[in-house]
Amino acid sequence: MKLTEKETEILEILEEDSRLTPETIAKMIGLSEEETKKLISGLEEKKIIVNYATTIDWKKVDGHEGVTAMIDVKVAPKRGVGFDEIAERIYRFNEVKSVYLMSGAYDLSVVIEGKTMNDIARFVSEKLSTLESVLSTTTHFILKKYKHDGIIFDHEDKDKRIVVSP
Amino acid sequence: MKMKTLNSYLSETVINMKPSGIRKFFDLAANMEGVISLGVGEPDFVTPWNVREACILSLEQGFTSYTANAGLYELREKISEYLFKRFDLQYDPAEEIIVTVGASQAIDIAFRSIINSGDEVLIIEPCFVSYAPLVTLAGGKPVSVSTFGEEEFKVNPEILEKYITSKTKAIMICTPNNPTGTVLSKKELEAVAQIAKRYDLLVVADEIYAELCYEDEYVSMPSIEGMKERTILISGFSKGFAMTGWRLGYIAADRVFARAMLKVHQYSIMCAPTMAQYAALEALENDEDVLYMRKSYQRRRNYIVQSLNEAGLFCHMPGGAFYAFPSIKSTGLSSEEFAERLLLEEKVAVVPGNVFGQSGEGYIRCSYASSMEQLQEAMKRIKRFVQSL
Ligand SMILES: Cc1ncc(COP(=O)(O)O)c(C=O)c1O
Numbered sequence: 001m002k003l004t005e006k007e008t009e010i011l012e013i014l015e016e017d018s019r020l021t022p023e024t025i026a027k028m029i030g031l032s033e034e035e036t037k038k039l040i041s042g043l044e045e046k047k048i049i050v051n052y053a054t055t056i057d058w059k060k061v062d063g064h065e066g067v068t069a070m071i072d073v074k075v076a077p078k079r080g081v082g083f084d085e086i087a088e089r090i091y092r093f094n095e096v097k098s099v100y101l102m103s104g105a106y107d108l109s110v111v112i113e114g115k116t117m118n119d120i121a122r123f124v125s126e127k128l129s130t131l132e133s134v135l136s137t138t139t140h141f142i143l144k145k146y147k148h149d150g151i152i153f154d155h156e157d158k159d160k161r162i163v164v165s166p
Numbered sequence: 167m168k169m170k171t172l173n174s175y176l177s178e179t180v181i182n183m184k185p186s187g188i189r190k191f192f193d194l195a196a197n198m199e200g201v202i203s204l205g206v207g208e209p210d211f212v213t214p215w216n217v218r219e220a221c222i223l224s225l226e227q228g229f230t231s232y233t234a235n236a237g238l239y240e241l242r243e244k245i246s247e248y249l250f251k252r253f254d255l256q257y258d259p260a261e262e263i264i265v266t267v268g269a270s271q272a273i274d275i276a277f278r279s280i281i282n283s284g285d286e287v288l289i290i291e292p293c294f295v296s297y298a299p300l301v302t303l304a305g306g307k308p309v310s311v312s313t314f315g316e317e318e319f320k321v322n323p324e325i326l327e328k329y330i331t332s333k334t335k336a337i338m339i340c341t342p343n344n345p346t347g348t349v350l351s352k353k354e355l356e357a358v359a360q361i362a363k364r365y366d367l368l369v370v371a372d373e374i375y376a377e378l379c380y381e382d383e384y385v386s387m388p389s390i391e392g393m394k395e396r397t398i399l400i401s402g403f404s405k406g407f408a409m410t411g412w413r414l415g416y417i418a419a420d421r422v423f424a425r426a427m428l429k430v431h432q433y434s435i436m437c438a439p440t441m442a443q444y445a446a447l448e449a450l451e452n453d454e455d456v457l458y459m460r461k462s463y464q465r466r467r468n469y470i471v472q473s474l475n476e477a478g479l480f481c482h483m484p485g486g487a488f489y490a491f492p493s494i495k496s497t498g499l500s501s502e503e504f505a506e507r508l509l510l511e512e513k514v515a516v517v518p519g520n521v522f523g524q525s526g527e528g529y530i531r532c533s534y535a536s537s538m539e540q541l542q543e544a545m546k547r548i549k550r551f552v553q554s555l
Contacts, residue, residue: 013465017538024542027472028465160212164192164205164515166295166344 001046006031007039011048014040018052055151068097068113068142069120072106073128074135083107086133095123106138117141179302186295187521191505195515202544204532205515207344209408209488213445214455217409220448221441229440235432236424237265237416238443244450245416253376253386255394261421264428265438265446269374269402269415274300275434276370276398276417279426281306285335287370290321291523292491294344294372306335312525315493318482319346323357330365337362339387340372342379345522345531346491347467347484352385359390369397374415377406377456379486380464388418395420398427405487406456407449412442463488466534470541474532477549488535491519495528497555505530511554512547 003011009029013020020028026036043049058064075086083101090110091099098111110128114120124137145153173181188205195201236242242259249255257263266272273296277287281304289297291310298308311329313319321339339358341350350358362369371387388397402415417427431437467484474481474492481492494504501518508514508530519526534541 009465012461020538024469024538027469028538030468159210161203161206161208161210162192163195163201163203164188164517165207166186166188 001048003048007043010036010039010043014049014052055149057145057153059145066113066115067117067120068111068145070140070142071110071112071124071128072102072138072140073108073110074106074137075108076133076135077107078133086131089131090128093123093127095119106136183299183302187502188295188517191509191515191517194506194509198509198513201509201513201515202536202540202547203515204534204536204541204544205517206533206535208410208535209405209459210535210537211408211455211459213408213412214449216452216455217407217445217449221445224441224444229444231440233265233437233440233443235437236263236428237438238440238447241265241443241447241450242416244447245418248450249386249399249418253384254389255386255399255418257418258421262418262424264417264424264431265443266402266415266417266431267435267438268404268413269372269400270296271431271435272400272402272415272417273297273370273372274303275427275430276400276419276423277301277304277306278430279423280335280368280398282335284333286331286333287335288326288329288337288367289523290326290337290339292319292343292345292519292526292529293338293340293522295521297338297372301338307333309334310523310525312523313346313348314525315482315491315529319343319348319491320350320354321358323361326358327361330361330367334365334367336368336370338370338372340374341387342375342484342486344375344487345489345517345519345526345529347487347489349379349381349384349485351382352390355385355387355390359387359393359396362396363392367396369393370400371397372400374400374402375405375487376401378460378463378488380460380467381485384486398423403446403449406460407446407453408455408459409442409445409449412439412445414438414442414446463534466536466538466541469538470532470534470545473541473545474548477545478552479548488533490532490534491526491529492532493529497552499555501527501530508548508551512551514544514547514551 006029013025022037023033026033058066077083078085087099090096095112095114096110097113100109102109124139128134129137242263245263246257246259249257277300283305285306286309287301287306288311289308291312301308309329311326369387373386376384388394388399399418403409470490471481471483474490479492479494481490501520505516505518517531519529
């Protein structure tokens with residue numbers, strides 16, 4: 001979809017900080033607040049803006065430590081629907097956080113989150129491997145998140161500049 | 167023999183030099199908690215990682231010795247290519263480019279190489295604080311030429327011409343300007359060039375903010391017809407490349423000037439820091455971040471200028487750098503009173519315009535090199551402060 005320059009600017013701005021109000025964004029890109037609101041609604045309707053989420057480091061919250069695993073899944077694609085049908089079967093599960101179709105040694109990369117390793121093991125053996133077109137799975141547990149979606153966790157970003165300078 | 171008072175040993179030139187007016191606000195602001203500073207004259211971005219990493223690599227590989235006086239040849243070559251690609255300038259890396267310790271040192275050796283005792287240098291104000299003191303240290307006489315808010319702080323050729331005497335040696339210009347953000351168009355540069363040619367003057371052009379130009383294509387002084395021989399071009403990595411602490415800048419000028427400046431440079435500095443030169447090499451080779459930073463400043467500029475105007479402080483839309491320079495005349499306060507009260511009452515630090523020259527009186531400099539979060543809060547506080555007056 002071809003977007004106007006202003007629409008692209010809105011996306012770039014919101015992607016960095018979705019808390020900025022239409023009023024502020026309007027000033028940043030030199031449009032009126034009304035025009036900006038309209039463009040944002042348009043982007044939402046077209047599902048280009050999919051949602052406004054917050055990046056949270058759950059590891060820091062007691063009782064929310066959780067476990068994340070990346071699972072390489074090999075599947076047998078079906079005539080007519082290719083990988084889409086099996087991908088949908090998988091991504092509809094709540095514990096599945098993302099699903100990507102991959103080039104290379106396996107087909108789908110599935111990221112799943114659970115409370116314990118057991119939860120994940122159970123999901124893989126009971127739900128995932130039992131799907132008819134799934135040929136094999138390889139599960140990798142994530143030990144530590146350093147950077148996620150462009151955001152560095154535990155990053156000290158204090159302003160180190162002197163307060164007034166020429 | 168008993169020693170005289172220590173003061174009496176000092177150079178008269180240095181004794182007579184006024185300390186920068188910025189110092190006072192630094193001391194005030196530095197000791198307060200919860201201050202939002204719009205007083206910072208440097209990028210809020212940390213130097214891009216690829217550049218920092220290149221420096222680390224150079225240290226790992228043991229590049230810790232001196233470089234040639236004029237700087238690493240590869241770096242001068244890269245600077246030469248960059249100046250050609252970006253601004254259509256042609257400088258010979260072997261003889262016309264010197265890598266310096268920031269634009270600051272570049273300005274220093276430029277003045278020291280062209281000024282004879284008593285020579286006058288026309289300084290377009292408001293401007294960066296070090297031009298006049300450096301002219302004085304070089305034995306010259308700085309002559310202030312005012313520009314005005316009503317003319318968006320553009321150089322007015324008629325006024326400029328009035329200050330020319332038989333002693334005038336050079337015109338010092340800076341575009342985009344600190345503190346006004348004003349960018350001179352090709353036509354406006356040509357008007358200055360005309361005067362330089364008519365009166366046979368040099369131009370020292372501080373183009374350190376050239377990468378931060380938001381409206382039209384940037385036009386560089388030496389690219390104006392007949393100006394390459396007359397211009398000493400000053401630039402560097404501090405602003406557009408977010409590398410202030412690296413202390414790396416450069417000079418480009420005709421070889422006659424460059425040779426003279428290299429003599430001064432060689433005896434006073436030897437060469438710019440080697441590790442910073444390796445970092446700069448990477449900064450020029452992979453410069454995608456420059457574009458990202460420029461866009462980010464541009465949006466913040468749009469935001470802050472509109473917000474200042476809404477708060478009741480008239481502010482023209484600056485074409486470049488990262489400063490807004492709103493008028494505070496409507497408040498009836500002087501620049502210093504305004505800045506001091508704003509700091510004490512609302513904890514927002516700005517720099518009073520008069521520290522950049524008398525024609526900056528009635529204005530304040532607000533740097534928008536701060537996060538949107540900080541800018542929004544600062545604008546709220548400034549608005550509240552203006553309403554309280
Ligand atoms: C107009 C201008 N010229 C020169 C400089 C000095 O830059 P550098 O860090 O390269 O010495 C500054 C820094 O504030 C500036 O604003």
